[in-house]
Amino acid sequence: MGGIGPGQAVDKALGALYGLAIGDALGMPTQACPRAWIVERFGPLLQGFEPGPPDQPLAPGRPAGSVTDDTEQAVLLAQLLLDGAGQVDPAELARRLVAWEDSMRRRGSLDLLGPSTKRAVADLTSGVPLDRVGLTGTTNGAAMRVAPVGLAVAPGPGLADAVLAASRLTHGTSVALAGACGVAAAVSCGVAGGTVADAVSAAVEASRTGVGLGRWVAAGDVASRIELAQAHLPLYMRRRAEKGEDVIEKLVWVIGEAIGTSLATQESVPAAFACVVAYPDDPWLAVRLAASLGGDTDTMAAMAGAVLGACHGLAAWPAAAVELIDRVNGLPLRELAAGLVALREAGGEVDG
Numbered sequence: 444m445g446g447i448g449p450g451q452a453v454d455k456a457l458g459a460l461y462g463l464a465i466g467d468a469l470g471m472p473t474q475a476c477p478r479a480w481i482v483e484r485f486g487p488l489l490q491g492f493e494p495g496p497p498d499q500p501l502a503p504g505r506p507a508g509s510v511t512d513d514t515e516q517a518v519l520l521a522q523l524l525l526d527g528a529g530q531v532d533p534a535e536l537a538r539r540l541v542a543w544e545d546s547m548r549r550r551g552s553l554d555l556l557g558p559s560t561k562r563a564v565a566d567l568t569s570g571v572p573l574d575r576v577g578l579t580g581t582t583n584g585a586a587m588r589v590a591p592v593g594l595a596v597a598p599g600p601g602l603a604d605a606v607l608a609a610s611r612l613t614h615g616t617s618v619a620l621a622g623a624c625g626v627a628a629a630v631s632c633g634v635a636g637g638t639v640a641d642a643v644s645a646a647v648e649a650s651r652t653g654v655g656l657g658r659w660v661a662a663g664d665v666a667s668r669i670e671l672a673q674a675h676l677p678l679y680m681r682r683r684a685e686k687g688e689d690v691i692e693k694l695v696w697v698i699g700e701a702i703g704t705s706l707a708t709q710e711s712v713p714a715a716f717a718c719v720v721a722y723p724d725d726p727w728l729a730v731r732l733a734a735s736l737g738g739d740t741d742t743m744a745a746m747a748g749a750v751l752g753a754c755h756g757l758a759a760w761p762a763a764a765v766e767l768i769d770r771v772n773g774l775p776l777r778e779l780a781a782g783l784v785a786l787r788e789a790g791g792e793v794d795g
Contacts, residue, residue, distance in 0.1 A: 447636045449788055454756040455634045456594045456780035460517075461760055462726065462752025463590055464768045464776065466744030467513040468492055469734035474511065475500050478699060478737035488691050489731045492767060508771035512547070512557070513587045513745040519543055520609060521591035521779045529595060529786050533573055533612040537564045540613075557584040557706065563613040577615035578658045583708045585614035586622035587742045590749040593630030594783040597790075598645065602631055603652050614708075617654045618662035622708035624653030625665055625716070626746050633753030634787070639723035642754050643673050643716060650712075668702060668713035676720050694721055695736055704738025711739045715746035726751035726759040 447455075472493045473481045481489075484496055495502035495509075502511065519539050523531060541564055544556050556564065559580030566576045589606060596605045603624055610623045628649030629642040637645065650666035676697070683693045698717045703710030715733060722729040729751055733744035752759050768774070 449784060451636075451756070452634050452784045452787065453781055454758075455753050456784050457777065458752030458754075458756040458759050459590055459594060459630050459633065459749045460521075460752070460776045460780050461757060461765050461768060462730070462748030462750075463517055463745045464510050464514045464748075464772065464774065465760055465764050466730040466733060466746070466748030467510045467741045468508050468768060468771075469730055470741030470744040471502050471505055471509055471511050472496060472499055472507075473734055473737070474502065474739065474741040476737060476740075478695065478735075481735055481737055481740075485735070487689075487695075487735065489735045491731075492764070506771055508767040510768070510772050510774070511741045513742050514772070514774070515543060515547075516540070516584070516588040517590055517745075518774055518776075518779065520588050521594075521783060524591055524595050524609075524786065525779070525782045531608045533576075534567070536609075536612055537567050540564055541568075557582055559619070560584045560613040567612070573612075577611050577613050579616065580614035580619050581616050581660055581662065581708060582614070582619065582706045583622060583711045583739065583742055585610035585619050586626045586708060586712050587745060589623045589627045590630050590746075590753075591779070591783055593627040593749075593753070594634060594780070595786045596627075596631060597787055598628065598631050598635055602628060603649065603656060606653065607656050611657070615657045617657045617659045618665065618708045620657040621650040621653035621665040622712035624656070625650035625669065625712060626749065629716075629719075629750040630753040633750060633755075634784075637754065639719060639751065639754045640673075642750055643669065643720060646716060646750075647673070662707070663709035665709055665712055668709065669716045672702070672713060672717040672720050676717055680721060691732065694732060699736055699738070704736045704740070704743060706739045706742065711743050712746065714738075715743040716750070718743065718747045719750050723751070723754075726755055727761060727764075 492507040495505035625646035629646040632645040718733040
């Protein structure tokens with residue numbers, strides 16, 4: 444990877460944050476729904492942003508382009524990093540997560556804290572020692588919001604420590620930290636000038652490191668699942684195309700059945716990377732595929748969007764999609780991107 448200037452790094456950070464938000468918003472109307480439900484309402488592949496249907500279990504009636512907890516918690520973490528000059532205070536993270544959930548309730552949203560985060564915050568506020576909080580968190584909450592850490596910290600040995608500091612409050616298990624390390628490393632690699640292939644390889648290596656950072660739990664290996672997708676999915680797609688088969692439908696089957704699309708880290712993180720591997724040069728198609736899979740679609744599409752945006756920059760995304768995200772959500776993504784890159788350029792460590 445060649446070095447890139449601060450301006451290019453900011454563009455890639457913008458690509459990552461808008462990619463996260465775009466993927467999240469595409470997956471908003473399909474989240475927590477089965478594949479058949481999605482096909483019945485939107486067809487086999489989402490073509491763009493849709494409002495939440497009345498029978499959407501988590502986002503009924505939400506306007507098209509609305510983001511969910513994935514983007515909002517990533518923004519929360521980004522702001523915490525900037526306010527703390529790169530330091531993550533666990534008690535302050537807990538306070539902000541509780542305040543965020545309260546604000547979501549006031550807005551009438553059903554997208555609240557996930558099971559691992561909710562349990563950890565409750566434990567901390569009830570007096571459980573910090574080193575005992577988060578030891579049961581296995582779901583994908585850490586991975587879904589970790590992209591700002593990848594923007595703030597350059598590739599290197601300090602990145603895993605940074606992910607741990609930002610994640611251990613709620614997700615202190617081997618599998619959750621493997622997933623979070625993988626996403627953060629891929630994003631950090633992309634901002635440093637890496638290709639998509641470089642970023643996926645960085646995710647595999649970092650996921651193997653992440654397993655050793657937390658309390659071991661029995662779960663499928665995140666790194667091995669990403670590696671299998673990287674090694675076999677392109678050949679599988681070529682063979683399906685040569686036979687005249689519907690490649691998208693075959694991809695949906697492989698990812699949904701062989702990898703899984705639940706909120707379990709060992710399913711949703713490799714599934715997101717499978718979408719990245721399938722369409723490394725077409726980010727818009729990759730995130731629409733992730734949003735069409737069924738299951739935890741908003742999170743898978745958000746993670747895929749963050750990785751591809753970090754590699755390709757803001758131009759990865761249709762200008763109309765960027766404009767819609769801004770207009771509907773009013774998030775300070777440009778200010779956050781510039782601030783996180785400044786933190787990265789300063790070489791600041793993220794400590795907890």
